Amino acid sequence: MEDWVNSEDFIIVTGLTKDLYDFSFFLDYTRDDFFYQSIKIKFDIEFQQKLVQINLPFTLCKDYISTVPLYHELGHFIEKQFDIALHAFNQLFKFGVHEKPEIIKYFPFIDHNTILEDGRHDRGKAQVFYTHLMEYFCDLFAAQYIGTTSNLYLNSISTNDLISEDHPSPSLRALMVNDFLENRNNLIIDTFNEALFNLTNKRFEKRYSTIQSEDFYHLIPFIAKNDAELHGIFDYGWRIWLADFKPFEPMMGDVENIPGGKIYQIINSLMEKSIGNYFITKEWNSKK
Numbered sequence: 001m002e003d004w005v006n007s008e009d010f011i012i013v014t015g016l017t018k019d020l021y022d023f024s025f026f027l028d029y030t031r032d033d034f035f036y037q038s039i040k041i042k043f044d045i046e047f048q049q050k051l052v053q054i055n056l057p058f059t060l061c062k063d064y065i066s067t068v069p070l071y072h073e074l075g076h077f078i079e080k081q082f083d084i085a086l087h088a089f090n091q092l093f094k095f096g097v098h099e100k101p102e103i104i105k106y107f108p109f110i111d112h113n114t115i116l117e118d119g120r121h122d123r124g125k126a127q128v129f130y131t132h133l134m135e136y137f138c139d140l141f142a143a144q145y146i147g148t149t150s151n152l153y154l155n156s157i158s159t160n161d162l163i164s165e166d167h168p169s170p171s172l173r174a175l176m177v178n179d180f181l182e183n184r185n186n187l188i189i190d191t192f193n194e195a196l197f198n199l200t201n202k203r204f205e206k207r208y209s210t211i212q213s214e215d216f217y218h219l220i221p222f223i224a225k226n227d228a229e230l231h232g233i234f235d236y237g238w239r240i241w242l243a244d245f246k247p248f249e250p251m252m253g254d255v256e257n258i259p260g261g262k263i264y265q266i267i268n269s270l271m272e273k274s275i276g277n278y279f280i281t282k283e284w285n286s287k288k
Helices: 033-043 069-082 084-095 101-106 125-146 149-157 170-181 187-200 227-242 246-252 260-286
Strands: 010-017 024-026 050-057
Touching: 024 069, 050 069, 069 084, 069 125, 069 149, 069 187, 084 125, 084 187, 101 170, 101 187, 125 149, 125 170, 125 187, 125 227, 149 170, 149 227, 170 187, 227 260
Parallel strands: 010 050
Antiparallel strands: 024 050
């Protein structure tokens, strides 16, 4: 968050939900001054920072592999702080959305009469276009810090590859992120970057290090030296989870007899320790 806003003005808090797939950002606390005024009047408590509430499933609150969508949800906060999607929306419509194949590629519903999902009818293509822009922005925001991992998690829980009124299809979202990570020409990303630069003097860029290490296979935490390596721990953990488990064998014996769930727990534990150690060390060094 501190890469984009003054962190002294906000503090991140989390809400735990019962729904296994309920990752979300609660906008009201960052925009609604009435909430803070009411607290002041009723309880004489004055907040020094506005709350950035991100909700996640209770059952995943200690699962570092599966909570990568938190980066996407933080993207919603950043997007709303500057209304990036609205600026991109206005710019893209100047191009003529029906005349640009690059736009139709990522918003294919533009060429169809309706959007249908579970019997719901099109609520206005302009609104759907704007909503999808917000989702693409948040995917790209997350990809700066954690690569493809948020999309990998999304694909793991998706039951179809359909476009809905609220979200682009998982495959289109993954394609957008890959365009960014592989530096392919993309009108949508260019438009986001133009809006970002005008509003924040920043652009989308890779902000994590691709970690090459055998530490997890040796069952020891990775020592991150900077914030880029800290973010890279998520990409590192996912790459190990998706790879062959054989490198664990020298430390654990016959890996074939170890359930995948056990490896999952080991990777999660090592990610937790790696991240925790980074902050402990950072706090320790700041007090020297």
